[in-house]
Amino acid sequence: NAMEGRVEIFMRNEWGTICDTLWDSKDGNVVCRSLGYEGFTGVPRYNSFYGKGSGRIWLQNSSCNVDETSIQNCIKSGIWVHQCNHSNEAGVKCVPIRLVNGSSIDEGRVEVYQYNQWSTICGQNCSDSEAQVLCHSLGFGRAMNINATAFFGEGNGDILIQNVNCKGTESSLLDCGKDDVTVQNCSHHYDVGVKCSSVRLVNDTHEWEGLVEMYDGGAWKGLCAQNWNTAEARVACRSLGFDGSTAVTQPFKMNQRIKAKFPTYFDCRGHERNLFECSHHRIPVKTGWYSNDECTQAEVRCIPVRLSGGYSNKEGRVEVFMNNVWGTICDAGWDSVDTRIVCNTLFGYSYGGTKVSAGHFAQGVGDILLANVSCTGSESNVLECKHSLMTDHCTHSKDVAVKCYQNIRLNDGKLEVYVKNEWGTVCTYGWDDADAKVACRSLGLPRYYDLKDNKKLP
Structure with missing residues (x-):
């Protein structure tokens, strides 16, 4: 060839x-x-x-x-x-295929070079099988998602391919069954777009954490933990569809030793869209730490929760990442414990947070993924809480929204505030009912008790 x-x-x-x-x-x-x-x-x-x-x-x-x-x-x-x-x-x-108009090299509108011109693909009837073949043919590991409604903008010129039908084992999209004549009954509104990734997380429990593997030469290989830190972990999570700006990623010590290593190390700043946008260095075979010696495999825990639509990053609609898509949560059954789990997951705030009216922020779009969330308070994120998958009885007017507070908490009943990078208590001199009401309100608690006489106050 x-x-x-x-x-x-x-x-x-x-x-x-x-x-x-x-x-x-x-x-x-x-x-x-x-x-x-x-x-x-x-x-x-x-x-x-x-x-x-x-x-x-x-x-x-x-x-x-x-x-x-x-x-x-x-x-x-x-x-x-x-x-x-x-x-x-x-x-x-x-490869006579390219991705156009994406924000990184692994996503964009799919264009194919045929008959001496670049053309788009009609997205009607496209599925995950076509997306997987496409991503593999471009050197990526897996397809994160496929879109058939011009998500990356409409192309121009002819649409030369439609009714693509891949088995998933082909080496190129052009090897799949298809109609490759000028398409008359499809518009650029249905141009296919795809998001690929060369990273995957291997774990038997949760999709948001695991051992890091990268696609190389037709096979998945473990990535050694040399030079692996928070910046690299955030970029890896972002390339998998998680929100890297809120993905406070930390390794979780599975201590897996490997020999079949991906022979590249990365040096990221943390803002990149995928690992190959980072400074990276290919290690020659049989030199340095890439040899027949074992190494510890890199690990990451991504955060499958984010706040959207708020006036700051500490507030907004609660959105979760499931099955490669972001979606909202129905507020049925939502309480202060659930709010506390969200704020603790994202910011480490053990107590600071309150639920707010869904109308306070713009309504979400797309899927409503969860309902009837019920956390005990010990979970690391809201997806570990008891919940039910969404049915048709909820609308985006009932999306869960929260505000997280970073500088106030209750510690064994004592009020503490966070000032100058440390937690401290509040002196009772001058403390009155108005102060107590404000403190409780900021913690999302509508009432308080005066412990001196056990009188319940509004």
């Missing part, structure tokens, strides 16, 4: 290969462009995927910008490499 293979370059009257250290999709895209495959997705291949070359290894640590026209322009470490061998040569597969 002329559109894939080991990458070789001609320099100083001699053909040579490229070391796969730092090799990524941007480099692959430049190779495809320089070979005349403009706009094709360059899927990077590693570890001499297409067989070992011979002779010189001319380049390593290539780092291309999106507008480069030749891989030689991406040289970062000079030529004639000594720290790499023919087991670590770079390859690329030029």
Whole structure:
């Protein structure tokens, strides 16, 4: 196949290969462009995927910008490499499919190159099987979701493909059954979009936590915990669809030892959309910590809860992440214990929080996922509480909404406030009923007791 293979370059009257250290999709895209495959997705291949070359290894640590026209322009470490061998040569597969208009490289409107033009796909009858084949063909691990109503904007020009029918095992969307003639009965309103991910969490209990695996060369491999910290964990959670801004992610010590390792480490700032937007370094085989030695596998716990539509990040509609979608909660049965679990999950506030009227914030959209939530107070997040799945008896006018308070709590009955990074008590000098009412109201408690005479006050 002329559109894939080991990458070789001609320099100083001699053909040579490229070391796969730092090799990524941007480099692959430049190779495809320089070979005349403009706009094709360059899927990077590693570890001499297409067989070992011979002779010189001319380049390593290539780092291309999106507008480069030749891989030689991406040289970062000079030529004639000594720290790499023919087991670590770079390859690329030029795929006539691209994702357009997404906020990261793993999502967007699907466009296919056929008959010398780029066209969209009619989304009618598309399913998860088509999404999985599409994501795998572009070098990603799994499809997070597929959208058939132009979520990433409407394309233009002809719609050349409809009625795609994949089994899920095909190597390319173009290998699936389909009608590939100019489509007359479909509009760009139904252009297919997809969200892919190269990360998954392996765990037998919850979908929001587990051992981190990444898709590499057609297989899932464990990611070593070297250089793995909160920033990397947040980015991993964001790439899986969790809200990284509220995903206070911490490892939870499964202590899994692995040999089949994903040979890359990442250095993230925390704001990136996926791990490959972070600074990353491909570790050559049989050097450093990527060898036959075992390593501890990276772990992460994402937070499947967020607040939306509030005037600050401490308030809003309560939304939960289930089955790869965000949705709201019906307020039937919701009480102060449930609110406390939400605020503690997101901000570590053991007591501060109150339920507010759903009308205080804009109504949610999409699915209402839960109802009849009943927490005991010991859960780590609201999805661990007893609940029922949503039925048709609730509307978005009854979405649960809360406000979380960061600077006041009750500790064994004593009022404490958070000032200058520490908790402290409140002196009783000048304390009166008005102060008590405000304190209780801010804690979401409508009444209080005067402990001196046990009199119940409004």
